[in-house]
Amino acid sequence: MSTATSSAEQIRTEVHGHVLKIIIDNVAKKNSFTPQMMFQMSDALTLLDKTDEYWVGVVCADGGDFTAGLDMPKFFGPKAENWELRDETIDVFALANRCRKPIVTAVQGIVYTIGIEMMLAGDIVIAADDCRFCQMESKRGIAPFGGAHFRFLTRAGWGDAMYHLFLCDEFTSERAYKIGLVQEVVPAGRQIERAMQVAATIAKNAPIGIQVTKEAALKFIEDGEQAAVDYIPKIKDRVFNSEDFKEGIQSFVERRAAVFRGR
Incomplete structure (x- = not known):
């Protein structure tokens, strides 16, 4: 600290x-x-x-x-x-x-x-x-x-x-x-x-996943349901192209806790 x-x-x-x-x-x-x-x-x-x-x-x-x-x-x-x-x-x-x-x-x-x-x-x-x-x-x-x-x-x-x-x-x-x-x-x-x-x-969860969840929720609040639906491909790209996505899948396969890095 x-x-x-x-x-x-x-x-x-x-x-x-x-x-x-x-x-x-x-x-x-x-x-x-x-x-x-x-x-x-x-x-x-x-x-x-x-x-x-x-x-x-x-x-x-x-x-x-x-x-x-x-x-x-x-x-x-x-x-x-x-x-x-x-x-x-x-x-x-x-x-x-x-x-x-x-x-x-x-x-x-x-x-x-x-x-x-x-x-x-x-x-x-x-x-x-x-x-x-x-x-x-x-x-x-x-x-x-x-x-x-x-x-x-x-x-x-x-x-x-x-x-x-x-x-x-x-x-x-x-x-x-x-x-x-x-x-x-x-x-x-x-x-x-x-x-x-x-x-x-x-903070134990993938930070990119958490951040895009907040971002997508705000998109709905600000612009409505269709805008939130249209926004899904953008957040999918950010998540699927992250190292944390690969780590999440690998940790599931290896039956261990994921170690995320925010990348």
């Missing part, structure tokens, strides 16, 4: 084999995001996306809360700081450039506004049983800008999505699990451990 650290308000990263762990660390302010942290999160996701040795990402947070949302005065008003992300980096909310690698997010405690949008920008969510979810932007006179307006729909369906987006209410881990926003609920304090276990299991 290797680790990188910087200032008090920060996004830290650790490397665990083929898993890049991305840690939100602004505990004194309930992990509220500053513009600088937005840049750091984008850089960390870009590192995950661009580094061949990193096959899976885990996004998590120190302390008792995932995030209380934005540090509002630093984003809006007379003292607002610039927070426009660079075009060449991965978008924190996956609205523009989206990470090609699978992302498992572990959440606990307060998961407000952008916290929900960040977890839904990933792929799998492990929630502690003490979570308090709330998409409350409209209570503040604004609206969700990080993708909640459509990702709630794709995960929960129209009725449940509008119920929480319109009420701006606080709801539990049990409710989030019931409507499909999270995939597992575990005792508080176990969420990061479980997310790392899930990531490690994913």
Whole structure:
């Protein structure tokens, strides 16, 4: 394992084999995001996306809360700081450039506004049983800008999505699990451990196969069924021309665990 650290308000990263762990660390302010942290999160996701040795990402947070949302005065008003992300980096909310690698997010405690949008920008969510979810932007006179307006729909369906987006209410881990926003609920304090276990299991599979699976699924979400069908030959070529495909077949013949290399 290797680790990188910087200032008090920060996004830290650790490397665990083929898993890049991305840690939100602004505990004194309930992990509220500053513009600088937005840049750091984008850089960390870009590192995950661009580094061949990193096959899976885990996004998590120190302390008792995932995030209380934005540090509002630093984003809006007379003292607002610039927070426009660079075009060449991965978008924190996956609205523009989206990470090609699978992302498992572990959440606990307060998961407000952008916290929900960040977890839904990933792929799998492990929630502690003490979570308090709330998409409350409209209570503040604004609206969700990080993708909640459509990702709630794709995960929960129209009725449940509008119920929480319109009420701006606080709801539990049990409710989030019931409507499909999270995939597992575990005792508080176990969420990061479980997310790392899930990531490690994913990393045992062929990374090219996993990445094209995500790519093809997104093709359906973005362009519909026929586009997803038409996309199959492209992903077949990438898989069948990989060394990992040959290793997968050989390991089956030899009745052993495959050793994939991402090539």
